[in-house]
Amino acid sequence: MNLRSFLPPYRRQLFYLTALFGVSMMNLIVLSQDIRRIQSFKKVLPYQMIGYQFNGLDEFTKDISHIGYYTDLDIETDTAASKMFAHAQYMLAPSILDLNNTDHDYILFVCSNEKVAWQKIKEVKALPLRRNKYGMILARRLP
Amino acid sequence: MILYLPFLLAFAIGSLLFQWIKRPSLQINASLNAMLSMALGLGLCATLTYASLFVFGGFHRTGILGLHVGLLIILLIPNLKPFIQNLRSIKWTMSWLSPLAWLAWGLVAYVIHFMALTHPYGEWDAWALYNMKTKFMIAAGPQWQSIFNDLHWYTQPDYPLLLPSINVFHHAISGQDIPAVPMSTSIVLALMIGWLLFAAIREITGTIVAFAGSLVLMVNPFYIFQSTAQYADTLLGYYLLASIVCIHLTFLKHSKPMALISGLMLGYMTFSKNEGIVMSILLIIMFGLYTFTRRLPLVRKRQALSLIGCLLIGYLLTSSPTIILKLFIAPKNKDIFGGLSAVHMKFLNWDGFMLIVNAFKYELTHKRWAFIWGFLAFLFVAANRKIVYKECKIYLTFFVLYMTVLCFIYLTTVNFELSWRLKSTVHRICYYLLPSLLFFCYYALFRKKLDDRISS
Numbered sequence: 001m002n003l004r005s006f007l008p009p010y011r012r013q014l015f016y017l018t019a020l021f022g023v024s025m026m027n028l029i030v031l032s033q034d035i036r037r038i039q040s041f042k043k044v045l046p047y048q049m050i051g052y053q054f055n056g057l058d059e060f061t062k063d064i065s066h067i068g069y070y071t072d073l074d075i076e077t078d079t080a081a082s083k084m085f086a087h088a089q090y091m092l093a094p095s096i097l098d099l100n101n102t103d104h105d106y107i108l109f110v111c112s113n114e115k116v117a118w119q120k121i122k123e124v125k126a127l128p129l130r131r132n133k134y135g136m137i138l139a140r141r142l143p
Numbered sequence: 144m145i146l147y148l149p150f151l152l153a154f155a156i157g158s159l160l161f162q163w164i165k166r167p168s169l170q171i172n173a174s175l176n177a178m179l180s181m182a183l184g185l186g187l188c189a190t191l192t193y194a195s196l197f198v199f200g201g202f203h204r205t206g207i208l209g210l211h212v213g214l215l216i217i218l219l220i221p222n223l224k225p226f227i228q229n230l231r232s233i234k235w236t237m238s239w240l241s242p243l244a245w246l247a248w249g250l251v252a253y254v255i256h257f258m259a260l261t262h263p264y265g266e267w268d269a270w271a272l273y274n275m276k277t278k279f280m281i282a283a284g285p286q287w288q289s290i291f292n293d294l295h296w297y298t299q300p301d302y303p304l305l306l307p308s309i310n311v312f313h314h315a316i317s318g319q320d321i322p323a324v325p326m327s328t329s330i331v332l333a334l335m336i337g338w339l340l341f342a343a344i345r346e347i348t349g350t351i352v353a354f355a356g357s358l359v360l361m362v363n364p365f366y367i368f369q370s371t372a373q374y375a376d377t378l379l380g381y382y383l384l385a386s387i388v389c390i391h392l393t394f395l396k397h398s399k400p401m402a403l404i405s406g407l408m409l410g411y412m413t414f415s416k417n418e419g420i421v422m423s424i425l426l427i428i429m430f431g432l433y434t435f436t437r438r439l440p441l442v443r444k445r446q447a448l449s450l451i452g453c454l455l456i457g458y459l460l461t462s463s464p465t466i467i468l469k470l471f472i473a474p475k476n477k478d479i480f481g482g483l484s485a486v487h488m489k490f491l492n493w494d495g496f497m498l499i500v501n502a503f504k505y506e507l508t509h510k511r512w513a514f515i516w517g518f519l520a521f522l523f524v525a526a527n528r529k530i531v532y533k534e535c536k537i538y539l540t541f542f543v544l545y546m547t548v549l550c551f552i553y554l555t556t557v558n559f560e561l562s563w564r565l566k567s568t569v570h571r572i573c574y575y576l577l578p579s580l581l582f583f584c585y586y587a588l589f590r591k592k593l594d595d596r597i598s599s
Contacts (some may be wrong), residue, residue, distance in 0.1 A: 023514050023517070024355075026513040029513070031367070050264040087295075089294070089295065093275050096293045096294060118229045139254055
C-alpha cells in the first residue's frame with residue numbers, strides 16, 4: 001500500500017506526518033501517565049463510591065413512591081448538602097425525595113448532627129424505622 | 144458477552160433498516176455501512192423502548208423484547224435475500240496492516256474498558272441525572288413519568304431521554320443492572336465514534352490515513368475519560384458525526400435515501416441532548432440554504448431540492464419523540480435564554496464575552512487534550528482554501544453559528560455564575576464537537592482526491 005498516494009497532493013505531506021506523529025506520541029505519553037496515576041489511586045480507593053451513605057435504606061424504601069427528605073442544611077448554598085441530596089435521590093430511586101417536606105408518611109432525616117435529627121423526629125411525631133451506620137434515619141409519621 | 148447482546152440486536156435491526164432504505168445502487172464502504180447501521184439501529188431501539196413505556200404504562204420486559212423481535216422479523220422478511228446478496232458482494236480486503244489495525248483497536252478497547260472500570264457509575268451528571276432517570280424508567284412502573292414533574296429541579300426534568308432509553312433497552316434485553324448497563328453503553332459508544340470516524344474518513348481517502356486519523360481520537364486520554372463518564376455528550380457527539388457524515392454522503396451520491404437517513408440521524412440527535420435540537424436546526428438550515436443557492440442545471444436543481452424534502456421527512460419521523468416531549472410532557476427549561484425576561488443580565492457585556500473566550504482558550508490548550516486541538520488547527524491551516532470549498536461551507540458555517548449560539552446562551556446566563564457554568568461545560572462542548580471537527584478537517588484536506596474520483 002502506497003502511503004504517499006493517500007496524502008494531500010502538496011508539499012505539506014511531511015508536515016502532516018510530523019504533526020500526526022507528534023500528537024500520537026503526546027496522546028500515548030499522557031495516556032500512560034493517566035493509567036499509572038489511576039493504578040496508584042486504585043490502591044487507596046479500589047471502587048468508586050456513590051451514595052454509600054444511604055446503603056441499606058433502599059430495601060425499605062423500594063415500595064414507597066414519595067419520601068420527605070429533611071435536612072437542616074441549605075442545599076441551595078451548601079454544596080456538600082446538595083451533593084448529599086443527589087446521592088440520596090440516586091440511591092433511593094424510584095422513590096421520589098421531596099426536599100424538606102415532612103408531610104409525607106415516610107421521612108428521611110439527613111442532618112448535620114444526629115441530635116437535630118432526633119429532635120425533628122419528635123417534633124413531627126414520627127417513629128424511626130431504620131438507622132444506618134452513617135446516621136441516616138428513615139422514619140414513619142404516626143397516624 | 145450478554146452485556147453486548149443488545150448492541151448486536153440494535154445492529155441487526157439497524158442493518159436491515161439501512162439496507163431497506165438505501166438502494167443497492169448506493170455504494171459505500173462496508174465499515175461505513177456497518178457504523179451507520181449501528182447508529183440507526185441504536186436510535187430506533189431506544190425510541191421504540193421509550194414509546195413502549197407509554198404503551199405498556201411503564202417498563203415491560205416481555206413487551207420490549209416482543210417489539211424488537213417482531214421488528215427484526217418484519218424487517219427480515221423483505222430484506223433477507225438482498226441482505227445476503229449484499230453480504231456476499233462485500234469485498235473484505237486484507238492487507239498486512241489489517242491484523243495490526245485490529246490489534247491496535249483491541250488495545251484501545253482494553254484501555255477504554257480499563258478507564259470505564261475506574262468510574263463504573265460515571266461522573267456527576269451521569270449518575271445523578273441520566274442513570275437515576277434510568278432507574279425510574281425501569282423500576283417505577285406507571286409512575287415513571289414523575290421524572291418530569293415530581294423530582295427536584297436539579298435533575299433537569301426537561302432533558303431528552305435517548306441515553307436513558309438506550310439503557311432501558313439494554314436492561315430489557317440483557318437483564319443486567321446499573322452500573323453495568325450504562326458502563327457498557329459508554330464503552331460501545333466510545334468505540335463506535337472512533338470507528339465511525341475511521342469509516343467516514345476511509346470513504347474520502349485511504350485506509351491508512353483513516354486509521355491514523357481515527358486512532359488519534361481513540362487514544363486521546365481525555366476523549367477516553369469523557370466517553371466513559373457516561374454523559375449524553377457521547378451520544379450527542381456520535382449522532383452529530385453520523386449526521387454530518389450522512390449529509391456529506393447525500394451530496395456526494397445525490398441520493399434521496401441518504402437524505403432520508405441524514406434526517407433520521409438529525410432527529411435522533413435532538414433526543415440526545417437539548418444542544419442537539421439547536422445543532423440539528425442549524426444543520427438543516429445550512430443544508431437547505433446550500434441546496435437552494437447551488438448553481439446547477441434546472442433538472443439537477445429539482446433533484447437537489449427534492450433532497451430537502453427527504454431530509455425533512457426523516458427528521459420529522461425521529462424528532463417526533465423530542466417534539467412531543469418538549470411540547471406536551473416536560474417542563475420548560477429555565478437555564479437556556481432564561482435571561483430573556485426582565486431579569487438583569489449581568490454577563491451580557493464585553494467582560495462576559497472575554498470570560499467565554501478565555502475559558503475556551505484555556506480548555507483548548509489544556510495538557511489533558513494532549514495537543515489534539517493543535518493537530519486539528521494544523522489540519523485546518525493545511526486545508527487552506529478548501530475549508531470553504533463547496534459543501535465544506537455548510538460545516539464551517541454550522542460550527543461558527545453554533546459557537547455564536549453558545550456564546551449567546553452563556554452571555555444570557557442568569558441562574559448561575561458564568562465562570563462556574565463555563566468551568567463545568569466548556570470541556571464537554573469541546574468533547575462532543577471534536578469527532579465532527581476532525582472529520583470536517585480531514586474531509587476538507589482530502590477534498591481534492593474526492594473531486595478526482597467523482598470526475599473519473
